[in-house]
Amino acid sequence: MQQLSTDLQAMQADQELSLPGSISQYYLDKQDKRESNARSYPRGIPIAIQQAKGIYVKDADGNPYFDCLAGAGTLTLGHNHPVLIEAMQEVLNQDCPLQTLDLTTPIKNQFVEELFASLPSNFAEKARIQFCGSSGADAVEAAVKLVKTATGRRSMVSFSGGYHGMTHGALGLTGNLAPKAAVAGLMSDVHFLPYPNVYRCPFGLAGEAGHQTSSRYIEQLLDDPESGIVPPAAMILEVVQGEGGVNPAPDAWMREIRRITRDRAIPLIVDEIQTGLGRTGKLYAFEHAGIEPDVVVLSKAIGGSLPLSVVLYHQDLDLWQPGAHSGTFRGNQLAMAAGTAAIRYTQQQELPQHAATVGNRLMQHLQQVQSASSCIGNVRGRGLMIGAEIVNPHAPVDAVGCYPADAAMAKRIQSECLRRGLILELGGRFGSVVRFLPPLIVTEAEIDRIAEIFQAAVTAVEQEC
DSSP: OHHHHHHHHHOOTTOOOOOOOHHHHHHHHHHHHHSOTTOOHHHHSOOOEEEEEBTEEEETTSOEEEESSHHHHTOTTOBTOHHHHHHHHHHHHTTOOSBOTTOOOHHHHHHHHHHHHHSOHHHHHTEEEEEOOSSHHHHHHHHHHHHHHHHOOOOEEEETTOOOOSSHHHHHTOOOSTTTTTOOSOOSSEEEEOOOOSSSOTTSOOTHHHHHHHHHHHHHHHHOTTSSOOOOSEEEEOSEETTTTSEEOOHHHHHHHHHHHHHTTOOEEEEOTTTTTTTTSSSSGGGGGTOOOSEEEEOGGGGTTSOOOEEEEEGGGOOOOTTSSOOGGGGBHHHHHHHHHHHHHHHHTTHHHHHHHHHHHHHHHHHHHHHHOSSEEEEEEETTEEEEEEBOTTSOOOTTSOOOBOHHHHHHHHHHHHHTTEEOEEESGGGOEEEEOOOTTOOHHHHHHHHHHHHHHHHHHHHHO
């Protein structure tokens, strides 16, 4: 593994890696034969990973890559970080229990103490925690049950472009239509509102006018006795929409949404599953706007690369009965130990500030690529959660003056990046946004190299077209 960094540093900007050879193809063929047709990431990233360390991975044929997918944002400290490995080994060496349902342990108590200490003090002082199953979607399901129980209401308000998971209820809250189309009977009484977008404003407006119109519209809708929406049990949103195309909400809009929901006693659920623990430049993305949610949903990074999810919420909502939400694997002690180490290390090393600094550096690089190309319509994001929207500059502009999304071009750029040693994922409407989610430990030199590879890939694809 020590050779991974050296291998990547030695790669030239115009060098292409070999496509997956006989060894990788063997595993890909096995996967194709045995796994569900629902598998997703291997379709755009057809490699078999054999080794991983930090921001680097190596496939079964020995090809090295920069990993800017990082477990969809889970691996904030990268692969196999020594601090996390040490924390897990300590649990194993001491014969500690590995699964405890919701029985308490010293490991669990330490995790809760560390997590609460990382939260804004006003929120933490009045918070309760519910441990959920292994996925963030399970925590979303728990949050919905919590607010419906506490309020006695049945409807939910979500946002276009939002992503909250693939379980039955969470999918009902998700904006993406493709996975919902074939599934009948999703959560009823879910109402979708327009999320602000500086590039493709749903109201066809520019600048502050767009998000101001959004908040005014939402306020009027919630007060309208003819809106068709009964008073909701909660509103759920992401501060930065991840799968929806790396779309950050303006701080002013977030503050207005918090005012609107608080004035109407509507609990506000902030989904921090992908943004939590430093990714956006703050430990928690809602801190940018200085707001205090009623409910926060966490997963991914808080498990220190292992499965773990929790719901944090205001004590006044703690009205459900014993056993109202349970799950066998909510007592993952290895994940709690690794999570404690991850939270502590992230703060000690000031990784949120680092994410803001190197994220700004990557943003500037991508904007330079945008200025030199014709297929990048917009570069946006926060911290180390950045997206570049790929468009077709040869087609007519739409009603808001933007070129249409070009999913085919985005796929070609993704494939070209992979050939050159850079793993990226696509997202957003039509899958046209190239997403950058590197670990928070990425260095400035690595950021520069990642940008060089992306620029070379964009140039190569544009020359082919």
